[in-house]
Amino acid sequence: MKTLCFSVVFSLLGVLPPAAQADVIKALPGKSLPEAVTAKSARGVDVEAATQNPQPAFLVRVSVDRASGIYEQGELMQVSVESEKTGYLYLLYKQADDTNKVLFPNQYDTDNKITGGRKITLPTTTSRFQLRIAPPLGAELLIALVTLQPLTDKPFGGKSLTASAVTDIDLDTLIEKGVRVELRDKPRTWAEHCVRIKTVARSERDTKPAAHKRIGLFVGVSKYKHHPRIRNLSICHLDAQVMAKLMQDHCRLDGAAVLIDEQATRQAIEQAFVDLRQKSKPGDEIFIYWSGHGAKCAATGPGEPDGMDEFLVPHDGRPDDVQGTMVLDDTLGRWVQALDGRKVCMILDACHSGGQAAGKGLGDADDGEKSVGAGGGLDALISAVAGVAAGGKSVDALGWQPLGSPSDFLGGKLGRMKDLGQDDADMLFSSASDEISAERRDGKLSVMTYYLAEKLLASSSLTLEQAYEHVRVEVPKYMQANFPGRQQTPLLVPAQGGKKVNLR
Secondary structure (H helix, E strand, O other), X not given: OEEEEEOOOOOOEOOOXXXXXXXXXXXXXXXXXXXXXXXXXXOOOEHHHHOOOOOXXXXXXXEEOOOOOEEEOOOEOOEEEEEOOOEEEEEEEEOOOOOEEEEEOEOOEOOOEEOOOOOEEEOOOOOXXXXXXXXXXXXXXXXXXXXXXXXXXXXXXXXXXXXXXXXXXXXXXXXXXXXXXXXOOOHHHEEEXXXXXXXXXXXXXXXXXXXXXXXXXXXXXXXXXXXXXXXXXXXXXXXXXXXXXXXXHHOOOOEEEEEEHHXXXXXXXXXXXXXXXXXXXXXXXXXXXXXXXXXXXXXXOOOOOOOEEEEEOOOOOOOOOHHHHOEEHHHHHHHHHOOOOOEEEEEEEEEOOOOOOOOOOOOOOOOOOOOOOOOHHHHHHHHHHHOOOOXXXXXXXXXXXXXXXXXXXXXXXXXXXXXXXXXXXXXXXXXXXXXXXXXXXXXXXXXXXXXXXXXXXXXXXXXXXXXXXXXXXXXXXXXXXXOOOOOXXXXXXXOOOOOOOEOX
């Protein structure tokens, strides 16, 4: 049996492009986070970003047979890949010495067709090769690329991938002539996924398990660049700030980013997800909170069961360029998939067609509070964070259809990821399909966020499931008392999820 010795290590280059120099995720006082790193090609291209398809019509997942992703020199490694669609698989490596290789297909296994819905593990039981770790050692990047049609030899520098055990390639050529030419403008015809692996010498292996980290990203958008085409909201920025303060003070976060209003651009949000990936490792816990506009419009391509593209609206989102400026459900799903191996908890208090602020289709604010709230500590925290009472007034209709239920939005993507083996992703959604996510009449946060914060502050320990059990009772009760005839029903996706997600 032929043994292929290889090292799949990429350089840890500390100089990032100017737009990405400032870290988004900051370590909290007394805490530490890894330095952000990126895998670059010889021409300075971010390999992961350059090879990523943000809007694929199908999903791919690659994994290795070591949950930690850490291998000693001389150990064998197995790689598993699963694709939702039948296609052609290419396994690519980015190495520490700035060389790049195609591991599969090769001269020992020339058939790179992969059957949709069926996991393939390499080497297979009939393969005539093994994968054994060899120097140089360090951090490595493995990319699984699946295309619906086989690529020509041109992206690989004209080399036949089946002529040798491992094919040396110019990754820049592959990116320029493969991803950006043969696959350019064809996002529905290919998909990819990557995994980071660390290879070490036996004498350097750390036998102590690394402490897991808890990192948060909090996004709240009340002001929109293209107002009044997109109506401003009044309380979403405060939602994010209060949730961030609560989780930083009481939920043992090691690092966090808070993006509100002008900070929450499409580019900044994407960079924050890159930071989440780079500053975490498998086993870490990631908390993502979003408060702001959410909507849907007619899909521009196939692949959406309901014929609609669902999206969240960043500060600079443009109604005339949904695909280019909004955070589409497909895109958000891919960002979450890039966090494979982490425990991901996403909380969306996303307004639907009516918005979150009082007076947006829910009736005007009245003279007094009609429900029993937390008061005391939470009210004091809100006042301290806000500085002044939250206010604002809505103008002009958004014009899109309601965002829809989690099953229409990200829930379907999470289910598909779980089918591919990415199990740890759960979402709490503020309301069901065609319902309005409201803010409280007294201006103290959005309704669901208020009761979530209330439960967090009052509990010494709290799972996402327990938080859901609280808000699913209190939110409808508040709506009935304050907005007769209107309903808001928080949902947990998956329905039986949240048991292993420790908020506090």
